Amino acid sequence: MSPAKITRIYEKLARKISKAKSELIYKNQFELLISVLLSAQSTDKTVNKITPILFSKCPTPNSMLALGKSRLAKIIKPIGLAPAKSTNIINTCKIIIDKHEGKVPGTRKELEHLPGVGRKTANVVLNEGFNEPTIAVDTHVFRVANRTGLAPGKNVLATELKLLEVTPDKWLKNAHHYLLLHGRYICTAKNFNCQKCVIKQECGFVEKRFF
Ligand code: SF4
Structure with a gap:
């Protein structure tokens, strides 16, 4: 062409x-990352119905860890693939706390090391959350x-x-x-x-x- x-x-x-702009509703890089992880094989609309409840309980990686996998899975069940997504989110939060001082990392390499984060998710987070031309x-x-x-x-x-x-x-x-x-x-x-x-x-x- x-x-x-x-x-x-x-x-x-x-x-x-x-x-x-993404149709996902989020207030910061952490909420963006979690929303994108939740949106896999679901729709932005469905994710947006659940995330206000989730983020009011768990606005940070620490509070998400404190919630735990099984309670997280219950909250996100309507989105689909709750067992796998809750495992990935909890493990992602652990890495963010242990290796990135509680902040979402801003490079493709670091993002793609997080459980459940592939190239597409990393591209969305870099573009929306870090203003990168991905x-x-x-x-x-x-x-x-x-x-x-x-x-x-x-x-x-x-x-x-x-x-x-x-x-x-x-x-x-x-x-x-x-x-x-x-x-x-x-x-x-x-x-x-x-x-x-x-x-x-x-x-x-x-x-x-x-x-
Ligand atoms: S709707 Fe899709 S296939 Fe049709 S003209 Fe537009 S871009 Fe092309």
Whole structure:
């Protein structure tokens, strides 16, 4: 895709999406990290229903540890995968306290050493919590990048690296949010309607649908 077309895609998405931000509700880096861990294979909406209760009881890694795994699992049960997520969260809190003076670390290497934190989660935390120009590729970003031809890739890592290569500096910080929100609400997996899409002229998807 030509650089001019790529720029037009970002300009149009930026005009359409005024709030380039995660839909998770959090007040600080710790709450952001826990919310992202909870959101795996769930939705931001579901996570946002539970986290106000959780963070009012446990606003810090120490208070989360004091709550303990089984009580944490009970609180987060509606989000799904509660046994695995509670184990990861408690172990993450232990490492944050023991190795990082109670603070969420701000490098990819340190983040990816935390239980349950993979590349995508680290990218979200670095972008939202530390203002880094990372691009987390989730299912929505992957779909939009591939359908449009902006950054085709066989897997999420290939697409992420391609996005980092082709995205102009100006849009790097917000690219993840623009592509994710576009994929979540417009270029959805099944019932997408290209008629409503602001980047339909630039999109190279051969199966565009207008109805
Ligand atoms: S034109 Fe259609 S396929 Fe292309 S990005 Fe828009 S909604 Fe998705």
